[in-house]
Structure formats: structure tokens, C-alpha cells
Amino acid sequence: MTSRLSSPTPQDGGDSFAYMAGYIPATDYARAYYSDHLLSNHETLIPLLSHLNCDYFSHPGGKPPTLLALKKHAQALTILIRAHSISTRGGDINASNSGTQARRFIDGEAFDWLNDLTKPYENSDPSHHTPLTSLMNHIRKDSDTTGPEFHCPFEEYMPQDPSADRPMRPRPYQTHHGLLMHANDCLEILDHEYGATGGFMSILPTDDKRDAKEMKAARNSLVGQWLLFTQHLVGRMHELEISYGQSLDVLAGEAAVPLQMVGRAGPTKHTGREIGFPQDRWVLANAGDDVFEYLHQLFDKQENRIQADEEIWKDAGVSGQRMWMEDLGGKELSRGMVTLDIQTRYYRLKNAGKSTIFIIPAWEFHPACKFTKEIESRPTVVAVPAPQWPPRVSDWEARARSKLDEAEGLARDNNRLIKNMNDQRQMNSGLIDQLKKTTSLIKSYEAAFPENTQQQIVRLDALLQKYREKLAFLATTLPEQYHQHLAM
Known part of the structure; x- marks a missing residue:
């Protein structure tokens, strides 16, 4: 047994402990491993x-695993493998070593690695070699004081072997969530740095002529457009809040003493009308000449339709004479009321209890309320926009688009050439191995013959030729009845 203190000569990629008993070299996914359990069972367990x-x-605090923890870990890995593969039927564990009656798992399915527990598992199916980037841990390290530290979304992964294929996603941590977290960290740093001048919103240049170039550059960037939009939105909201407050002031005074304000309602147009109880509860608002004329137009249309129907009823003799009257021109007109169903909006001040209610008649068709109706019916923010290519965010992208497309095409060509080169290299490696086997077989055949084999063959050929000559001589001298015994 090799001592654990031995230090063999580096023979495996520079790892001086590669052939030490109980030592497992590092892989692409884990560091090197060495334990007392493998030290005493290294000959049979290390290959598996x-x-x-x-x-x-490899707990950083030195906590050893328990059998329960190992089973939970194995169960989690099994469930994860099952989620990324299919399983159409069950089987027996280690079926390859359990006799011919044991049921094997189907090769290539989720649990085919349980068929033989005496050999390392291998599979050449391309689906088994596809990187599962969705399973990568985004947490780089964890700390009890600062919390988890995440990988940067711009970290690139390149295989250690330069001849290997370039990964399909060289930035596996570049997800939407990772980019948002990264952007949030950057904005928090900027907000802290500009805290003395107002925070992140104070990064924008001023409207002074000296900052015209900087402002133009800011408008040509996504962050600049975002900040400008927010700045304009805040300014607009400030103006609207002022107007809204002024409107509330006017309505509050009018609601407190309805019809007492000086205006057109009074008989002299300088003093208010006498207080009427119903008017304390209902106040017409925004009911000027425009809506008055519009309502009368609707009433006229409705009356014309009713008049046509009643004339038909009169001609049919189903309408009484008292329902009709003559105007100054002698035309008979029907008497009665004209009704009109139209949408009306009611308003009341907040926190005012059972106070005065304001009424806007014909709100749906009110000319002065048309713009308000459009704003209410049109959404300001589209939650799920239609799929489309995003617009240009900068002139630089428009100028460099062709170069970026060309570089992307060259990268695809380069990946294809690298793949072809790797395939050819694997083919050459297989041919070289076959040639070595054939050469070794020939050498083994040559080694089986004695050194003087060629000399013996020459001597036997000469002896055989002498016998042939002697038989030919006997055929000429012996009688014909003996020739049958001389056949070769």
C-alpha cells in the first residue's frame, strides 16, 4: 500500500498526488478528494x-455528512435526473450482475446508470452531453455577515481545453433576473455617490447651453431617456396636483354654500339666489350652452322619430283627437313628453359624508369631457406588449449593426470549423489506435516464429526438390505397373 505521505512524480496534468492511494483528482465540477475511507479501499472504489x-x-466548517444526509442528497439528484430525462419502465438495481432474470433499465433513460454498479457509467448520447445551464448555482459564496454573493451576469465560461467546442451560452449567468439584480447594484452605487446632489436622479446634465452636448448624449441612451421621462413625469404630476388642489378649493366652497356664490344664477347677476333645499343637495357642474344645445339636438331627433310613429297611429285610427294640437302654421303636432336616456356622471367630495352631489349631464357626449373620456379609456401602460424587435437605443448600435452581424457570422463559422476539426481529430485518433493494434498483432505473430525459420524453409524447399527429381527418375526406370505408387 502506498503511504499517504508519499509524493509520486507528477504524471497527471501536473498533479503530484494523482497516484496516491485514496486520492481522487479534481474534475470540471469539483475539487480533488481524499479521505480515510478511500485510503483503505482505493483499489476497488476509486475508479467508480x-x-x-x-x-x-468538503464542508468548510469540517462537519461530516450523515447517512441520512447522503440519502437525501442522492434522492434529490435522482429526482433532478428524472426531471431531465424519461423513464418508461422500472428495473432492478445492478441487474447486470444479478442474473439473466433481472430486469434492466432501458439504456439512455433516466435510471440506466443503475444497471451496473461495478463499472463507471458512460453514455455517448448527445443529449447526455448538453450543458444544463438552468441548474447552475448563481451564488458564488455565502457569508454569515454579508449574506450571499452572486455571480456577475457578464462572467464568461470557456472550456479549459482550447480544442473543445465553444459553449452555446458563454455567459450562463446572464438571465433576466441576474441582469436586473446587477443593474440594481450599479444604480445603488450611483445613487450613493450622488447622494450629496440629490441621488441618482441628479446625474442628468442641466438645460444650460454649456451642457447641450451632454444632454444630447443623454437623450441617446436608455438610462438618459428613462431619467428624462421620469423627470418630465414628476414635473407634470406636480402641475396636475396644483390644478387638482385648486379645483378642490373651488368645489369645496361651492359645496359649502350652494347657489350663494355671486354669478349668473342670481336675478341681478350680482347676488345669489335664495337657498333652496334641493339645491343644497344637487349642483349642476360644467352645464354650459354647449351641452344645452347638444341635448336639445338629441331631443329634436327623438321627437321626430316619435312624431312619425304617432302620425302612423293617427292614420290607423288608434290615436285620440285630444293628443293633437295645431301650431301657428296650422300643422298638427302630437302632445306629450319626449324622453331621452343618456349617461350622466355624479361627483362628491372625499371625506364629506352626505354632502352636495355635483352632476355633469350628458357626460358621455359632453364636448368639454371628451378628452377626459379618451384618457380614461386608453391605458397609459401596456402590460404585455406585442412581440417585436426593440427600437434602436443609440446611434452607435445603428452604425455597428453590420459589423456585429458579421462578427456573429464569423463566430458561427469558427465554431463549425472547430467542431469539424475536433471530429477529424477524433477520427484520426481512432485510426491511429487501430493501426497500433494491427502493428502489435503483426509483431506478436512475428515473435511466435523462431529466429532461423527462414533458413529452415529454404532447406526444406531444397530437400523437396531433390525428392521430386528422384521420383521423376524412378518413373523412367521402373515398369509401368509401379507408377501408381509414385503419385505425389
Whole structure:
């Protein structure tokens, strides 16, 4: 047994402990592993446990795993494998070593690695070699004082082997959530740096002529457009709040003493009318000549329709004479009321209890309320926009678009050439291995013959030729009845 203190000569990629008893070299996914359990069972277990190490066996605080923890970990991995593969039927664990009656899991399915527990699992199916970037841990390290530290979304992963294929996603941490967290961290730093001048919103240049170039550049960036939009929105909201407050002041005074304000309602147009109880409860608002004329137009249309129907009823003899009267021109007109159903809006001040109610007649068709209706019916923010290419956010992208497309095409061509080169290299490697096997077989055949084999063959050929010559001589001298015994 090799001592754990031995230090063999580096033979495996510079790892001086590669051939030490109980030592498992590092893989692409875990650090090197060494334990007392493998030290006493290294000859049989190490080939099967080459992918054993994980954080369960390398706890930074030195906490050893328990059998329950290992089973929970194995169950979680099994469930994860099952979620990324299919399983159409069950089977027996270690079926390859349990006799011919044992049921095997179907090769290529979720649990085919349980068929043989005496050999390291291998699978050449391309689906088993596809990187599962969605399973990568975005947390770089964890701390009890500062909390978790996440990977930067712009970190690029490149294989250690320069001849390997370039990954499809060189930035596996570049997800929408990761980018938003990264942007939030950057904005928090900027907000802290500009805290003395007002925070992040004070980054924008001023409207002074000296800052015209900087303002133009700001308008040509996404962050600048965002800040400008927010700035304009805040200014607009400030103006609207002022107007809203002034309107409330006017309505509050009018609601407190309805019809007591000096205006057109009074008989002299300088003093208010006498207080009437119903008028204390109902106040017409925004009811000028425009809505008055519009309502009368609607009444006239409705009356014309009713008049046509009643004339038909009169001609049919189903309408009495008292329902009709003559105007100054002698035309007979029907008497009665004209009704009109139209939408009306009611308002009341907040926190005013059972106070005065303001009425806007014909709100749906009111000319002065048309713009308000459009704003209320049209959404300001579209929650789910239609799929489309985003607009240009900068002139730089418009200028460099062709170069970016060309670079992307060159990258695809380069990846294809690298893949072809790797395939050719694998093919050459297979041919070289086959040639080595054939050469070794020929050498083994040559080694089986004695060194003087060629000399013996020459001597036997000469002896055989002498026998042939002697038989030919006997055929000429012996009688014909003996020739049958001389056949070769």
C-alpha cells in the first residue's frame, strides 16, 4: 500500500498526488478528494467514485455528512435526473450482475446508470452531453455577515481545453433576473455617490447651453431617456396636483354654500339666489350652452322619430283627437313628453359624508369631457406588449449593426470549423489506435516464429526438390505397373 505521505512524480496534468492511494483528482465540477475511507479501499472504489466529491464531503466548517444526509442528497439528484430525462419502465438495481432474470433499465433513460454498479457509467448520447445551464448555482459564496454573493451576469465560461467546442451560452449567468439584480447594484452605487446632489436622479446634465452636448448624449441612451421621462413625469404630476388642489378649493366652497356664490344664477347677476333645499343637495357642474344645445339636438331627433310613429297611429285610427294640437302654421303636432336616456356622471367630495352631489349631464357626449373620456379609456401602460424587435437605443448600435452581424457570422463559422476539426481529430485518433493494434498483432505473430525459420524453409524447399527429381527418375526406370505408387 502506498503511504499517504508519499509524493509520486507528477504524471497527471501536473498533479503530484494523482497516484496516491485514496486520492481522487479534481474534475470540471469539483475539487480533488481524499479521505480515510478511500485510503483503505482505493483499489476497488476509486475508479467508480471518480465523480464523488461535492460540498457534502468538503464542508468548510469540517462537519461530516450523515447517512441520512447522503440519502437525501442522492434522492434529490435522482429526482433532478428524472426531471431531465424519461423513464418508461422500472428495473432492478445492478441487474447486470444479478442474473439473466433481472430486469434492466432501458439504456439512455433516466435510471440506466443503475444497471451496473461495478463499472463507471458512460453514455455517448448527445443529449447526455448538453450543458444544463438552468441548474447552475448563481451564488458564488455565502457569508454569515454579508449574506450571499452572486455571480456577475457578464462572467464568461470557456472550456479549459482550447480544442473543445465553444459553449452555446458563454455567459450562463446572464438571465433576466441576474441582469436586473446587477443593474440594481450599479444604480445603488450611483445613487450613493450622488447622494450629496440629490441621488441618482441628479446625474442628468442641466438645460444650460454649456451642457447641450451632454444632454444630447443623454437623450441617446436608455438610462438618459428613462431619467428624462421620469423627470418630465414628476414635473407634470406636480402641475396636475396644483390644478387638482385648486379645483378642490373651488368645489369645496361651492359645496359649502350652494347657489350663494355671486354669478349668473342670481336675478341681478350680482347676488345669489335664495337657498333652496334641493339645491343644497344637487349642483349642476360644467352645464354650459354647449351641452344645452347638444341635448336639445338629441331631443329634436327623438321627437321626430316619435312624431312619425304617432302620425302612423293617427292614420290607423288608434290615436285620440285630444293628443293633437295645431301650431301657428296650422300643422298638427302630437302632445306629450319626449324622453331621452343618456349617461350622466355624479361627483362628491372625499371625506364629506352626505354632502352636495355635483352632476355633469350628458357626460358621455359632453364636448368639454371628451378628452377626459379618451384618457380614461386608453391605458397609459401596456402590460404585455406585442412581440417585436426593440427600437434602436443609440446611434452607435445603428452604425455597428453590420459589423456585429458579421462578427456573429464569423463566430458561427469558427465554431463549425472547430467542431469539424475536433471530429477529424477524433477520427484520426481512432485510426491511429487501430493501426497500433494491427502493428502489435503483426509483431506478436512475428515473435511466435523462431529466429532461423527462414533458413529452415529454404532447406526444406531444397530437400523437396531433390525428392521430386528422384521420383521423376524412378518413373523412367521402373515398369509401368509401379507408377501408381509414385503419385505425389
